[in-house]
């Protein structure tokens with residue numbers, strides 16, 4: 001758990017609760033408060049209102065002219081760009097599907113909650129999506145620890161959930177309602193190890209990971225296993241807790257082992273701070289990371305300290321595949337930003353969900369989960385997606401290098 005105080009997040013939580021508690025009363029207990037079909041931007045400080053919880057059992061195919069799905073993500077906090085980019089990708093997919101007539105002749109609407117990057121909040125908002133908003137399916141989360149917290153709730157209620165981007169194996173092991181559209185960390189660890197060993201020809205790589213995140217702990221182990229199998233050595237393994245400000249003790253120990261590189265399987269805010277402090281201490285080793293680096297904030301924080309570093313990711317906006325180029329163009333037109341991997345995965349997760357919704361005999365949890373499980377060769381922006389028996393996707397990873405403050409394509413590494 002993160003220990004830093006987040007007053008803004010606190011008020012966000014309070015306001016969402018108030019909005020939901022007062023909403024139906026203010027509207028005279030009306031059970032049709034679906035606002036903004038297709039959803040809008042979640043207002044800062046409160047969840048967008050799109051449905052109330054007045055009906056009882058979740059209908060297999062909801063009445064009315066919209067189908068409500070749920071989304072939970074970190075729209076604020078130290079991983080805020082994860083939730084924001086994912087939300088942008090999801091909204092683009094919804095806009096497109098609705099413009100094309102919707103799904104099952106109904107428009108898609110989304111209810112989005114900010115979990116502020118906190119596990120406990122993730123569990124709370126997923127409960128709310130299911131019991132109050134009565135969503136038929138849920139998209140989220142990015143951070144594996146939060147997908148695990150939210151996924152347990154979704155599984156318990158039998159509501160299908162797709163994580164766009166959580167890579168820790170435990171996420172889909174929760175049960176048959178939980179899916180993902182991204183690769184998993186044993187593979188990602190292999191990708192970084194292979195790139196370090198074969199492309200960069202490195203022999204000694206130290207590791208500094210976030211002991212508070214399932215993602216970071218798992219990816220650290222996966223990398224070490226692969227790197228050692230490939231003949232590499234790991235001279236030092238150090239830990240921090242997400243949100244820490246001072247990494248000098250760990251970095252000094254690492255410096256003493258004179259590694260060729262340091263692997264940092266953490267999230268971008270911490271990684272940016274680690275990079276700054278590493279360079280200050282005179283550490284010149286190459287920095288390596290995983291998808292948790294995927295944020296424009298990484299270079300804002302790290303500046304020259306992160307220049308030249310490499311990390312594995314789910315896609316590169318420079319890939320020439322038509323799926324990528326079409327998506328990048330549409331996303332830039334709507335948001336005036338280059339989409340990161342999270343935006344692409346958010347978009348893919350929503351489109352894959354809509355396809356399964358269209359094919360399912362009904363939108364009941366079991367039927368929809370079966371349709372999701374049957375997904376084969378779905379042409380995503382982040383690659384071709386087939387859901388395997390463990391409800392995961394097998395896809396190639398790319399390695400990006402930070403050049404001139406921006407991620408540039410360096411290599412593609414396919415599953416062997």
Ligand code: PHE
Pocket residue numbers: 082142143144145165166167168215291292293294341342
């Ligand atoms: N894979 C990370 C996790 O499981 C989340 C992440 C995915 C972050 C993609 C950035 C980009 O926690």
